Amino acid sequence: MTTAVGSLLATLPGDRYTDPDNFRREQERIFETEWFCAVRAADLEGPGAFRTVQVGRESVLVTRNRRGELRAFLNVCRHRGARLCTEQAGQVRRSLQCPYHAWTYDLDGRLTAAPNLTRMPDVDRSAFGLHTVPLREWLGYAWVCLAAEPPSFEETVMADVAERLGGGEVIGHYGIESLALGRRHTYDVAANWKLIVENFMECYHCATIHPELTEVLPEFADGFAAQYYVGHGPSFAPEAEGFTVDGRAGFARLPGVPDAHDRRYYALTVRPQVFVNLVPDHVIWHRMFPMAADRTVVECDWLYAPDVVVSGADLSPSVELFHRVNVQDFDACERTQPAMASRAYRQGGVLVPSEHHIGEFHTWVTERLGEDTDR
Numbered sequence: 001m002t003t004a005v006g007s008l009l010a011t012l013p014g015d016r017y018t019d020p021d022n023f024r025r026e027q028e029r030i031f032e033t034e035w036f037c038a039v040r041a042a043d044l045e046g047p048g049a050f051r052t053v054q055v056g057r058e059s060v061l062v063t064r065n066r067r068g069e070l071r072a073f074l075n076v077c078r079h080r081g082a083r084l085c086t087e088q089a090g091q092v093r094r095s096l097q098c099p100y101h102a103w104t105y106d107l108d109g110r111l112t113a114a115p116n117l118t119r120m121p122d123v124d125r126s127a128f129g130l131h132t133v134p135l136r137e138w139l140g141y142a143w144v145c146l147a148a149e150p151p152s153f154e155e156t157v158m159a160d161v162a163e164r165l166g167g168g169e170v171i172g173h174y175g176i177e178s179l180a181l182g183r184r185h186t187y188d189v190a191a192n193w194k195l196i197v198e199n200f201m202e203c204y205h206c207a208t209i210h211p212e213l214t215e216v217l218p219e220f221a222d223g224f225a226a227q228y229y230v231g232h233g234p235s236f237a238p239e240a241e242g243f244t245v246d247g248r249a250g251f252a253r254l255p256g257v258p259d260a261h262d263r264r265y266y267a268l269t270v271r272p273q274v275f276v277n278l279v280p281d282h283v284i285w286h287r288m289f290p291m292a293a294d295r296t297v298v299e300c301d302w303l304y305a306p307d308v309v310v311s312g313a314d315l316s317p318s319v320e321l322f323h324r325v326n327v328q329d330f331d332a333c334e335r336t337q338p339a340m341a342s343r344a345y346r347q348g349g350v351l352v353p354s355e356h357h358i359g360e361f362h363t364w365v366t367e368r369l370g371e372d373t374d375r
Contacts, residue, residue, distance in 0.1 A: 166231025233264035
């Protein structure tokens with residue numbers, strides 16, 4: 001779907017960001033077929049803890065069973081299709097019960113009880129358990145996939161990370177699965193999910209809208225994104241003591257981070273809906289939840305060494321830096337969204353050379369929609 005315009009690449013046409021039918025195809029062929037980062041595993045602290053998330057057109061229920069394992073199900077009662085859990089998060093004692101007719105399931109999804117069930121011998125409990133959704137835990141998060149035959153996790157999610165960082169071992173230096181949640185912000189963005197991905201992937205805009213970020217990472221003022229080069233991580237400014245809003249020192253380097261990664265920032269996109277930012281003393285993890293063609297919810301976690309969080313240390317300087325970046329980015333995306341419906345953008349726009357990897361993202365999207373990548 002990308003073609004050359006002189007030395008530039010064409011973008012997707014505007015209707016790919018506004019058309020509800022196109023968004024439905026993306027839900028069906030991208031979000032319901034790819035691995036989707038659903039919840040942070042530590043948010044489900046004990047048996048019976050649950051969280052519901054929107055994955056494509058489905059509500060998915062993630063819970064922890066009596067053995068401490070994470071399980072995922074379609075959030076639909078097998079009796080008459082009522083939504084099983086109506087809250088975004090909660091805790092049950094031993095079972096999940098439909099609020100409509102009280103069909104009851106254990107934490108492994110098995111049907112265990114229903115009113116008058118003993119008088120209904122034709123109802124085979126084993127045949128009416130909840131629909132299970134494949135789940136993988138990695139880097140402290142639960143990833144789910146709605147596909148009948150999920151793609152290889154190693155060849156998709158893990159390969160995206162390894163390709164960006166120049167090796168599969170790099171992400172392990174940060175010990176993300178053992179970090180503690182220091183802060184979480186949720187942003188409700190009036191923009192198409194692809195605009196948010198495109199914005200995150202490039203830094204052509206950084207000098208214009210990110211003054212705090214370019215003070216800490218002066219390379220970004222030149223317009224080259226952290227993801228422009230495989231394995232590249234921009235260096236902190238000499239005067240910046242840490243990745244903080246005012247350049248003050250942060251916290252001690254995470255134990256596994258080597259000298260080669262000290263005072264450097266790494267950013268990566270895990271298609272279709274995760275952004276990860278790595279700095280020596282913490283990790284910033286974004287999950288996108290596309291809700292409509294013009295609405296995306298983004299949940300952003302700031303993760304630190306557990307002793308930092310337990311100590312009650314002031315996290316504000318580091319949280320505030322990327323919170324400002326998020327607000328600046330999402331404001332830009334919301335300014336862009338209305339123009340996607342303009343006749344001026346009917347054929348799309350152009351990508352400058354430093355945005356070439358956005359063209360690769362467009363190709364990835366169009367291939368998954370079963371469309372011709374040439375136009």
